[in-house]
Amino acid sequence: MSELTPYRPQFCSLLRGLGEVYANPRPLADYQAMFALTNDTVKAARILDCPAGVSPFGAQVRALGGTVTSVDPAYALSADQLEARAHGDLHRIFHDAGADPFTQQSRGPLSVNRAEVSASIDSFLTDYVKNAECYTAARLPELPFPDNSFDLALSGNLLFAHPGQLDENTTIEFLAELLRVACEVRIFPVTDRMSVPHPLLDSIVDTLRVNGVIATTLDVPYRLQCGGTRMLRCASGTLSSTH
Numbered sequence: 001m002s003e004l005t006p007y008r009p010q011f012c013s014l015l016r017g018l019g020e021v022y023a024n025p026r027p028l029a030d031y032q033a034m035f036a037l038t039n040d041t042v043k044a045a046r047i048l049d050c051p052a053g054v055s056p057f058g059a060q061v062r063a064l065g066g067t068v069t070s071v072d073p074a075y076a077l078s079a080d081q082l083e084a085r086a087h088g089d090l091h092r093i094f095h096d097a098g099a100d101p102f103t104q105q106s107r108g109p110l111s112v113n114r115a116e117v118s119a120s121i122d123s124f125l126t127d128y129v130k131n132a133e134c135y136t137a138a139r140l141p142e143l144p145f146p147d148n149s150f151d152l153a154l155s156g157n158l159l160f161a162h163p164g165q166l167d168e169n170t171t172i173e174f175l176a177e178l179l180r181v182a183c184e185v186r187i188f189p190v191t192d193r194m195s196v197p198h199p200l201l202d203s204i205v206d207t208l209r210v211n212g213v214i215a216t217t218l219d220v221p222y223r224l225q226c227g228g229t230r231m232l233r234c235a236s237g238t239l240s241s242t243h
Contacts, residue, residue, distance in 0.1 A: 025053075025120035026156070028060040033222040034188040035154050035231060042066050045151040048182055050140065051158055054086045056120050058134055059127035068134065069150070075137035079129050086121050090114070141170075141177040153182035160190045160198040160232070168200045172207055179213065179236055188231040190217060195228040205232070212236060 031037060043066045049057055052070035061068045074082060128135055138144055140158075155178060159171050166174070178185045191197050198204075201217075208215040215234045222229060 025117045025124070026055050026057065027120055028057055030222070031055075031057050031154065031156075034156060034220060035186045036218065036220045039064075041152065046149070048143075048145075048150040048153040048178075050143070050153060050155055050178065052135075054082065054121050054124045056123040056127065059123060059131070062127075062131065062134070069136060069145075070134060071136045071138050071143065073137060073139040075128075075135045079125055082128065083121075083125050086125075087118065090117060090121065140174040143177055143181050145181045147180055148183060150182040151184065153178045153185045155185065155187050157189070159187050160201060161192060163192050163196075163198055163200075168204060168207075171200065171204055175204070175208065175213075175234065179234060184233070184235040186231055186233050188220065188222065189228045190230050190232050191228040201232075208234060 026034075028042070032042070042061055043064055045066070047061065047066065047068045048071065049055070049068055050071040051074075052058065052072045053074065055070075058068035058070045074085075077085070136144065155174075159166065159174055175185065175187075190201050205215045205217075213234050213236055215232065217230045217232050219229055220231050
């Protein structure tokens with residue numbers, strides 16, 4: 001990828017906890033910046049979003065003629081249950097955000113954006129009901145899809161964002177499952193909430209490479225976190241350049 005134009009995200013990350021329902025209202029533009037996605041890729045690729053949370057990304061890609069399958073254990077809930085949990089999380093997180101530099105940095109006052117975030121969640125909920133077949137209740141490392149079902153798997157704020165909660169073997173197991181179902185996998189970020197690089201990242205990348213996976217970290221335009229601006233790109237074969 002050539003010279004990057006920094007991208008300030010529309011919405012902050014709203015995480016409740018690993019393995020729990022969380023609000024991830026990031027729209028398409030944020031995904032494009034986080035994962036270096038071109039418009040052509042968004043429209044043409046068979047995309048897996050895992051975990052997808054309550055992001056409207058899938059709905060927005062489908063509106064452009066693209067294909068996205070969203071996966072999250074939260075999809076075992078009904079739309080009404082998801083709505084209550086997501087908006088409940090939203091209220092609590094915005095209430096506490098003043099003490100959290102992760103959500104405040106480069107954002108300005110969060111109250112300015114609360115209505116936008118709420119609208120993003122509502123957009124997801126509408127599509128969740130309308131296109132239920134595009135949402136699958138599942139969790140890593142067991143995804144209910146045949147090998148090579150997708151051209152591209154995207155995974156945000158899971159594998160490297162919570163050091164200490166996923167050990168090295170589990171992280172590799174999760175990556176292997178994503179690589180089983182998708183030809184290429186992109187992970188963002190590779191740092192924790194305070195932009196500290198994951199302590200096992202180099203070891204994990206080395207293990208992937210030993211097992212025939214092409215793995216590299218790349219700068220992306222996303223600028224929510226100072227220093228948290230790289231993604232991991234993996235494939236079981238030669239990777240073409242990112243445009």
